[in-house]
Amino acid sequence: ERLGMPEAVLCAGKDMVSLNSIVAELAARPDHPVLFTRMEAGQLGGLDPEHRAALDYDALSSTAVLHGHLPARPGNVAVVTAGTSDLRVAMEAARTLHFTGVSHKVYADIGVAGLWRLTERIEEISQCDVIIVVAGMDAALASVIGGLVGKCVIGVPTSVGYGVAADGTTALNAMLASCGQGVMVTNIDNGFGAACAAIRVLNSLMIKESSV
Amino acid sequence: ERLGMPEAVLCAGKDMVSLNSIVAELAARPDHPVLFTRMEAGQLGGLDPEHRAALDYDALSSTAVLHGHLPARPGNVAVVTAGTSDLRVAMEAARTLHFTGVSHKVYADIGVAGLWRLTERIEEISQCDVIIVVAGMDAALASVIGGLVGKCVIGVPTSVGYGVAADGTTALNAMLASCGQGVMVTNIDNGFGAACAAIRVLNSLMIKESSV
Amino acid sequence: ERLGMPEAVLCAGKDMVSLNSIVAELAARPDHPVLFTRMEAGQLGGLDPEHRAALDYDALSSTAVLHGHLPARPGNVAVVTAGTSDLRVAMEAARTLHFTGVSHKVYADIGVAGLWRLTERIEEISQCDVIIVVAGMDAALASVIGGLVGKCVIGVPTSVGYGVAADGTTALNAMLASCGQGVMVTNIDNGFGAACAAIRVLNSLMIKESSV
Amino acid sequence: ERLGMPEAVLCAGKDMVSLNSIVAELAARPDHPVLFTRMEAGQLGGLDPEHRAALDYDALSSTAVLHGHLPARPGNVAVVTAGTSDLRVAMEAARTLHFTGVSHKVYADIGVAGLWRLTERIEEISQCDVIIVVAGMDAALASVIGGLVGKCVIGVPTSVGYGVAADGTTALNAMLASCGQGVMVTNIDNGFGAACAAIRVLNSLMIKESSV
Amino acid sequence: ERLGMPEAVLCAGKDMVSLNSIVAELAARPDHPVLFTRMEAGQLGGLDPEHRAALDYDALSSTAVLHGHLPARPGNVAVVTAGTSDLRVAMEAARTLHFTGVSHKVYADIGVAGLWRLTERIEEISQCDVIIVVAGMDAALASVIGGLVGKCVIGVPTSVGYGVAADGTTALNAMLASCGQGVMVTNIDNGFGAACAAIRVLNSLMIKESSV
Amino acid sequence: ERLGMPEAVLCAGKDMVSLNSIVAELAARPDHPVLFTRMEAGQLGGLDPEHRAALDYDALSSTAVLHGHLPARPGNVAVVTAGTSDLRVAMEAARTLHFTGVSHKVYADIGVAGLWRLTERIEEISQCDVIIVVAGMDAALASVIGGLVGKCVIGVPTSVGYGVAADGTTALNAMLASCGQGVMVTNIDNGFGAACAAIRVLNSLMIKESSV
Amino acid sequence: ERLGMPEAVLCAGKDMVSLNSIVAELAARPDHPVLFTRMEAGQLGGLDPEHRAALDYDALSSTAVLHGHLPARPGNVAVVTAGTSDLRVAMEAARTLHFTGVSHKVYADIGVAGLWRLTERIEEISQCDVIIVVAGMDAALASVIGGLVGKCVIGVPTSVGYGVAADGTTALNAMLASCGQGVMVTNIDNGFGAACAAIRVLNSLMIKESSV
Amino acid sequence: ERLGMPEAVLCAGKDMVSLNSIVAELAARPDHPVLFTRMEAGQLGGLDPEHRAALDYDALSSTAVLHGHLPARPGNVAVVTAGTSDLRVAMEAARTLHFTGVSHKVYADIGVAGLWRLTERIEEISQCDVIIVVAGMDAALASVIGGLVGKCVIGVPTSVGYGVAADGTTALNAMLASCGQGVMVTNIDNGFGAACAAIRVLNSLMIKESSV
Ligand SMILES: Nc1ncnc2c1ncn2[C@@H]1O[C@H](COP(=O)(O)O)[C@@H](O)[C@H]1O
Ligand SMILES: Nc1ncnc2c1ncn2[C@@H]1O[C@H](COP(=O)(O)O)[C@@H](O)[C@H]1O
Ligand SMILES: Nc1ncnc2c1ncn2[C@@H]1O[C@H](COP(=O)(O)O)[C@@H](O)[C@H]1O
Ligand SMILES: Nc1ncnc2c1ncn2[C@@H]1O[C@H](COP(=O)(O)O)[C@@H](O)[C@H]1O
Ligand SMILES: [Mg+2]
Ligand SMILES: [Mg+2]
Ligand SMILES: [Mg+2]
Ligand SMILES: [Mg+2]
Ligand SMILES: [Mg+2]
Ligand SMILES: [Mg+2]
Ligand SMILES: [Mg+2]
Ligand SMILES: [Mg+2]
Known part of the structure; x- marks a missing residue:
């Protein structure tokens, strides 16, 4: 992110134990917006309920956002x-x-x-x-x-x-x-x-x- | 040809002995126009001179025609x-x-x-x-x-x-x-x-x- | 269709939200026959019931027709x-x-x-x-x-x-x-x-x- | 050969030093017919002249035979x-x-x-x-x-x-x-x-x- | 079969309507042994019960035999x-x-x-x-x-x-x-x-x- | 070029008749710089001598430039x-x-x-x-x-x-x-x-x- | 194993009849540690309960160990x-x-x-x-x-x-x-x-x- | 080389200008043995004669050695x-x-x-x-x-x-x-x-x- 790039977690292929632990860690940093990509409905369903609720999930693109988005940029x-x-x-x-x-x-x-x-x-x-x-x-x-x-x-x-x-x-x-x-x-x-x-x-x- | 399709000889991959014998046979049938495709310059050069002279050869398309073309068709x-x-x-x-x-x-x-x-x-x-x-x-x-x-x-x-x-x-x-x-x-x-x-x-x- | 070709919708890969909206739009144009191809049984089942009823569906070919067929042509x-x-x-x-x-x-x-x-x-x-x-x-x-x-x-x-x-x-x-x-x-x-x-x-x- | 199969040397990819040494060894065993396959004209030309003369070479099939053929079999x-x-x-x-x-x-x-x-x-x-x-x-x-x-x-x-x-x-x-x-x-x-x-x-x- | 080869029906990829009709037709010819290959358990289950009972099915090889086997041959x-x-x-x-x-x-x-x-x-x-x-x-x-x-x-x-x-x-x-x-x-x-x-x-x- | 992109001719695969005619046409427009890419040494040698002399050719990159380069841009x-x-x-x-x-x-x-x-x-x-x-x-x-x-x-x-x-x-x-x-x-x-x-x-x- | 290599059974692709028979045979040799790889959860579930209980199964790696591990080695x-x-x-x-x-x-x-x-x-x-x-x-x-x-x-x-x-x-x-x-x-x-x-x-x- | 690995130059695909300059640079360091791999006969022939003479070239393996070999190691x-x-x-x-x-x-x-x-x-x-x-x-x-x-x-x-x-x-x-x-x-x-x-x-x- 120090490169001006979005921080993203690719969910495809991650087992639920690893994924839940990653989400928990990131949920604890509210000042740190994160994007989850390729999160299947099944993976969303397997998350700890409290974290699932914190995610802004979009089914068509299989993406979820945690802690809102980054400030607007030009272009x-x-x-x-x-x-x-x-x-x-x-x-x-x-x-x-x-x-x-x-x-x-x-x-x-x-x-x-x-x-x-x-x-x-x-x-x-x-x-x-x-x-x-x-x-x-x-x-x-x-x-x-x-x-x-x-x-x-x-x-x-x-x-x-x-x-x-x-x-x-x-x-x-x-x-x-x-x-x-x-x-x-x-x-x-x-x-x-x-x-x-x-x-x-x-x-x-x-x-x-x-x-x- | 009885199907209304052109008779054609694909020269690519043919050895010169076979090719010369095919050309000789076809040259003997003047009422029978034939198209040769994918005839490399090297193959043309390897033909018996008398048969080579009888061919209408086009280098860009690597084709040769023997005994003229077929009658005009609609379309x-x-x-x-x-x-x-x-x-x-x-x-x-x-x-x-x-x-x-x-x-x-x-x-x-x-x-x-x-x-x-x-x-x-x-x-x-x-x-x-x-x-x-x-x-x-x-x-x-x-x-x-x-x-x-x-x-x-x-x-x-x-x-x-x-x-x-x-x-x-x-x-x-x-x-x-x-x-x-x-x-x-x-x-x-x-x-x-x-x-x-x-x-x-x-x-x-x-x-x-x-x-x- | 102005080219004399059938109008067809390829259903494979379309999400149900998009597909239902396409079908709804086309259902509203009764003078406009349309063919649906590669429509899986699951997709058929996911359509709004009223539109599903309007389709002539064939399971073997996975096709469906809406608003009948085009007039007979020669050939x-x-x-x-x-x-x-x-x-x-x-x-x-x-x-x-x-x-x-x-x-x-x-x-x-x-x-x-x-x-x-x-x-x-x-x-x-x-x-x-x-x-x-x-x-x-x-x-x-x-x-x-x-x-x-x-x-x-x-x-x-x-x-x-x-x-x-x-x-x-x-x-x-x-x-x-x-x-x-x-x-x-x-x-x-x-x-x-x-x-x-x-x-x-x-x-x-x-x-x-x-x-x- | 003890399996009733022909003994053959695949020449493709062999360097001339190796190939000449193989031919020399086999030429010394006149009671032992051998088949060479995929022998390019260039390889034939690179053989020691005395061995080259002993080969029955066929250009179309790129094969050569040394010491004649095996006895006739049924079938x-x-x-x-x-x-x-x-x-x-x-x-x-x-x-x-x-x-x-x-x-x-x-x-x-x-x-x-x-x-x-x-x-x-x-x-x-x-x-x-x-x-x-x-x-x-x-x-x-x-x-x-x-x-x-x-x-x-x-x-x-x-x-x-x-x-x-x-x-x-x-x-x-x-x-x-x-x-x-x-x-x-x-x-x-x-x-x-x-x-x-x-x-x-x-x-x-x-x-x-x-x-x- | 007139070539001395077994008659076999490849079930893979066949829809159940076609498969049932093929089996029904063959079941009516008791003097005519037939082998079915690549018959999935699901396909077996989808057969008309009377025909299913007539088949000698083997799950490991996914094969089924109808009307017994052919006479013994040498070899x-x-x-x-x-x-x-x-x-x-x-x-x-x-x-x-x-x-x-x-x-x-x-x-x-x-x-x-x-x-x-x-x-x-x-x-x-x-x-x-x-x-x-x-x-x-x-x-x-x-x-x-x-x-x-x-x-x-x-x-x-x-x-x-x-x-x-x-x-x-x-x-x-x-x-x-x-x-x-x-x-x-x-x-x-x-x-x-x-x-x-x-x-x-x-x-x-x-x-x-x-x-x- | 009206898109702000360089005008370039890909020489690979072009026959010499076509290539010479393209070069002749472009040579006649001195206010119009052109880049030739993938020009083999053989192709360069096959060009009409007067045009060949007009080209700034670079062997390592197989490129040639005709009529100089475009004005400097930012970046x-x-x-x-x-x-x-x-x-x-x-x-x-x-x-x-x-x-x-x-x-x-x-x-x-x-x-x-x-x-x-x-x-x-x-x-x-x-x-x-x-x-x-x-x-x-x-x-x-x-x-x-x-x-x-x-x-x-x-x-x-x-x-x-x-x-x-x-x-x-x-x-x-x-x-x-x-x-x-x-x-x-x-x-x-x-x-x-x-x-x-x-x-x-x-x-x-x-x-x-x-x-x- | 006489080569100093682990003895392992690759479970992928094995039918349950064969797999159960292999496990039964190995279970009877308690002095003989064995590793099972690519054992799906479904395969584990299909094992005879007594043998299943004897296995140390790990879901993430899909491996199971029978009769403990081999003695420690250097390196x-x-x-x-x-x-x-x-x-x-x-x-x-x-x-x-x-x-x-x-x-x-x-x-x-x-x-x-x-x-x-x-x-x-x-x-x-x-x-x-x-x-x-x-x-x-x-x-x-x-x-x-x-x-x-x-x-x-x-x-x-x-x-x-x-x-x-x-x-x-x-x-x-x-x-x-x-x-x-x-x-x-x-x-x-x-x-x-x-x-x-x-x-x-x-x-x-x-x-x-x-x-x- | 500080990793205990041989220093080698892969010649395949290198143009002669680059290759000659690499060889010249290495020839000037006599205490520094180097291996050249995939050096075609044509590349060897294109080297500056004085450097070519310094190389120990082997045609079968297409390798050349400059400044001798490294000290013997165990194994x-x-x-x-x-x-x-x-x-x-x-x-x-x-x-x-x-x-x-x-x-x-x-x-x-x-x-x-x-x-x-x-x-x-x-x-x-x-x-x-x-x-x-x-x-x-x-x-x-x-x-x-x-x-x-x-x-x-x-x-x-x-x-x-x-x-x-x-x-x-x-x-x-x-x-x-x-x-x-x-x-x-x-x-x-x-x-x-x-x-x-x-x-x-x-x-x-x-x-x-x-x-x-
Ligand atoms: N949809 C995606 N496609 C490709 N790469 C992605 C995608 N989503 C996230 N990534 C990247 O995948 C990398 C590895 O992610 P991770 O496995 O979470 O460590 C990160 O650097 C992300 O930038
Ligand atoms: N089964 C099919 N295979 C290939 N193309 C198709 C098929 N069915 C419809 N199409 C074409 O797919 C194109 C894209 O369709 P659509 O995704 O509905 O915009 C249309 O122009 C159709 O003509
Ligand atoms: N397992 C198989 N693999 C390949 N070909 C098969 C197999 N089983 C049957 N066949 C052949 O598939 C051909 C086509 O079968 P069918 O689709 O039933 O008309 C027949 O001539 C069979 O000999
Ligand atoms: N995960 C694995 N990947 C590749 N080979 C394996 C694996 N697990 C076991 N093997 C080997 O597969 C071979 C065949 O196993 P089997 O089918 O049990 O006779 C054995 O020699 C094992 O060493
Ligand atoms: Mg990572
Ligand atoms: Mg033919
Ligand atoms: Mg479209
Ligand atoms: Mg050998
Ligand atoms: Mg058939
Ligand atoms: Mg063009
Ligand atoms: Mg085995
Ligand atoms: Mg380098």
Whole structure:
């Protein structure tokens, strides 16, 4: 956190004994806001009731916040999704940005299958400092946005789809091989990481600005 | 050929003894036009000089034609490429269509990195009966065209690119997982197969028309 | 839909809040037929009861139709399967064709393990405008049909099988590398996409015919 | 060899110092026939001239024989190929069988793209004790023969082809997942191994017969 | 079956409506023994009670037999496993052999981690006409037996293990690349296919013998 | 270019006819600086001599510049490499930054095998606006820097190494799965793309600053 | 065991009939301590109650011990983990070491995302004879420790993480390609194997020492 | 080197400008012995003649030594290979051990295809402190030795072979999944790394011994 990054606990794969002990420790530090990611409903249910009550839990993004969010920062981020099914991942990014105090807006379900949906919003989207593009399957949306905007574009491939698409590798590789030059990529379904990357960009910005 | 398909010899992987014997046999049947695909310059050079002289060879597509082309057929095909590097594959498709007597036009280097290049030509492209889209890397062009046109769209992934793109698997999978519903796909770099697929579609058409 | 393609909602991966809101919105437009694909029994059960009642649901293909089907169109399609286990995917194609108003017939369990089963029906199958071949494991049926018929052949690899076959990649690659030239391929288990591809072919046909 | 198997030296990957020393040692044992496989022309050229002269080298199969072949054995084997490009591998099998004294016949270029080519010869092929099927790309020929004959069928996938076919994995997996039950498979391009497998089968046979 | 092969129904992936209809049809033909493979307990439970009662079901191998087994044939087969966990697959082979009337013996848990276990039994094993080796993980047992016996050796890789071993690909590839020349391989976990392959070998044998 | 991005021509995979025509066209526009990437020595040699003379070619990075570079921009970038072998890729990034007018410094051969090399320079590196980390094999350097600095970190995996490392996939995946949260990644060996990504970040910055 | 290695039964994949029979047999030999690994809670519950009671079961590591542990041996081992989620695997190693009588200490959650956590303990860790590093995702910790310590370092990649990390292949390959020279690696999640490897090292040590 | 590890320069992938500058720098420090690995003949030829003359180059292992070797250390290592083709990798290990002053012996071509070759030498091999097993293809030798010896066994998979074996992944995975418990593994073809791992083990030993 001394790096200007959010403190987060990845709950996936943690046994309940360890998780309860981590939550207990953090609950005792009220001045220290923490984000929990990938917390399954089952894990939430297995927490000590008093700690569970202290958490602000969101089911769609599987995130929970303890002790409120960080102070507002300059900069704003667009979180764009190709389809409705990409929302879980987009909301993980949005919740992380909210927790960190970063202004943002979600533009859902505007993939290239119906190009006019993007065309109508591209002007507004291109006003943001950073654009996070969340897309599965062919992930063509990242390339198209990368070709239309010269700002920082961060692609988050999702595991949405089936057959060759299902584990997100196709979306990941399509983003990495994107003809839209300079599109950056995170791990599959890593909405948290994309938000952190955006925060890194805004960190540079903040320092620049404050030193003006 | 009795199926209305072009007769073609795939030269890749054939030893010169076998290839020379195949060419000799076919050269003796002047009423029987044949297409040779993936004939390397080295293979051309290794042919018996008299047979080599009888071939109409094209270096960019690595194809050769013996005994002229088939009579003209109804229907027309658009062959679209994302980049200049996809031309080798696109020209294999174009040469196959030409050999089979099918009218066609090549639209090169109009990938989504510069979307306006496509926008300017999409009206004309959508007039064709079949659209072959040749693209490597993220192959986003196939999805975009599939979303803009309701005719038959055949995607040919290419091995153009490097890193995660280099063997064409990313382009292949992106086309297969395309959000443009009903886009059909051939093997990587298979311009010949895409032309054959287009001919299959036109075969159905011809029969329909002639029976009207 | 303005492209002559069916409007479809892919339910796989959608959370119930999003799905219920999509269904509610579409239910309010009775003149607007819609197809739902990959709707699990659990998702059907989670819908608002009034909307659930309005759906024509089919368990084998996991599809549901809202507000009836589209008007009949010219053209007819054969849907062929190698084994009984490929039926789920074949029925997704058949339901999509039915929804779109396209005449079709299913030929099930006629794979090459018993070649006579195909031989007996190939004459009838080759009368159709488009042939969809649904097969898993070695997918040899697509190659054999591609070698016997010159019409448009669309291969749908399935994830039927186990070991090297189980995720459908073997069937997919075998179809892509098919020695039956010009066989086109869709994503694994994508019966919907194959039907859409067939509709694209028939779209070209319709325009041709109507302009005769 | 005490197991009734041919003694063979795999030359691929051996440095010339090691290879020359192996050849010298074996050349000194004239009563001891040996087969060299995957001997590149360059390796042949790098051998000591006197040893090179003693070898019976075949370029197409990249095999060489030293000190003649083994005595004739009972049994006979069909070696079938789908295409002309599969000949290199088929000839490696044929040379191994010849070296071991096993009667055999090669049936080349009878793949399922033109099913009648197989139909004309299947009766004759099914008379053999063992059938080796050499095929690349979709390898559908192995499944079709497996469905037509109840004798021992050994599939040899080849690396013939390009795109998804090129390294032979598609042919390998298609053979392993074959709907023709009980088809056995060897490594890609392993004509030698297929011949050895056939010899193992004939070994069982010989023992049975001699003990009758 | 006219090929001398067992008739079998693969239950995996079949919906209960299809499966019940197949079983009903076969139950009506008492002179026609049939083997069901990969029948899950859930599928057994979903069968019409009268048909369920008619089946001889074995839980370990997930097989069921209807209308008894085929008459005894000449030849005998060794089924060897590396570990106890490979038993499910080995028993599928054994049940298929039993159903087809082939004499066989199972040698379980004699992998190379304790080489003496193999050494003690290799003499007896090598008396059989065909040896089926069932092994997962490194599958080293197939190579060792292939090096010790000159008879027909059929490797069945299993999906036993975890990490790089878990899906059976490592065992499959190790068997395919075996230094024991002429070892033949089936699909992962395909005990049924290995038994069928053994039956193909014995078919050749039977014909030979009866013609002596 | 209207997006504030450098105009670049990827030479890899282009035939000489196409490449010469592209260069000729661009050479005629002296007010229009252009960058050529992945230009092999062979391609340079195949250019028309007059155009070749006009290019500023760099062999290590395989880049060429035509008509000088763009005007200087605010912002500065650190290009860090793990090993000496990563220099080719790092220099492609550096040349792209230089061409675009971006101040930068290269820190070579400071991988984690000798952690002190990094420790000595981390203070200086963390002063830059953007940090590009070029690393192959385990790519651990990206994670370590990501853990020490809160600014924008862009990882470029390289194909340096052999065995499991050789094609760069291990480095790519390690960077994507990095425990250093918010590290962004480009395609393997894509120094150009990393520079473009850095320019996108600086574009946001410039706009912010100029609007202060 | 005559090799100085622990006797262990891998429960994963074993059916309950086989497992109960193995446990019964071993329970009858009280002088013979045995370790059970990968015993799921379900398997424990399926054991005969009397045997279940005799087992010392640990849920986190899924291990059980029968008849106590082996006598203490010389040497000591550090078991280091990158994250809390790696504990299951680390505890499998620790339980195996404990069972075999080897002194050890677990250092948990000291990955490179917060480098100071490692720095504080590296001195103590480097005092041990063998260091086992348990890490998933990018597994950078193994490289960093390998660069700081010259003793025997054994890497255990874990399947912790998601996307490109989830099955442990990325961690495995990153460890194999580690820039920390001479780091040895085991299978994914194989804490047992790492402990056995450490015991092999200590076996050499013991013999050396006792012969001093 | 302060860790007791050899100092080595990996030449693969280094451009000649960088390599010559590295060699020049090291040549100036005569008290500082250095090992060069993976130095191709072409690279050797491109060195400044005076430096080339100072190198002790070995073509089979592609290694070169500058300024002699390190003082002798206690301990001894067996380097075992399955086949003759594995020698290049085994000699890289042997040269590294020699350079570092470690006593060792190479046992070549004793793979399990002829088990007696191993049986004759296993007694002698098991006397060594560390056993390095170099094997490609199925790598069964590592499992067999791991089952026969309780000392430290380090497996080095090689890229020897073709088809599924050719890139060494099969050998790598077979070693990782070895049924010989506690076998440790290095990267494919990494003879250098195996020697370094052995040196790490001996480092622990030396310290133990000297402190006795
Ligand atoms: N959803 C997420 N995806 C990736 N990394 C995460 C996520 N949530 C938290 N993390 C990071 O995971 C690291 C390890 O977390 P922990 O296992 O709690 O020590 C922390 O540094 C977090 O920044
Ligand atoms: N079974 C299916 N397979 C592939 N795509 C589908 C399927 N069903 C619907 N689609 C398409 O998925 C796209 C995204 O749907 P949605 O997530 O509802 O916005 C739509 O354009 C549909 O045409
Ligand atoms: N366990 C099995 N593994 C592989 N193939 C099988 C298995 N059991 C039956 N089969 C074959 O699967 C084919 C298709 O069966 P079905 O789906 O019932 O038509 C039949 O020809 C059977 O020989
Ligand atoms: N967790 C484990 N991972 C890998 N191998 C194991 C594990 N536990 C036991 N083993 C080994 O697995 C081998 C086979 O065990 P079994 O299936 O009981 O015959 C034994 O030699 C054990 O040493
Ligand atoms: Mg949508
Ligand atoms: Mg272009
Ligand atoms: Mg069937
Ligand atoms: Mg042919
Ligand atoms: Mg066992
Ligand atoms: Mg270095
Ligand atoms: Mg942690
Ligand atoms: Mg040898």
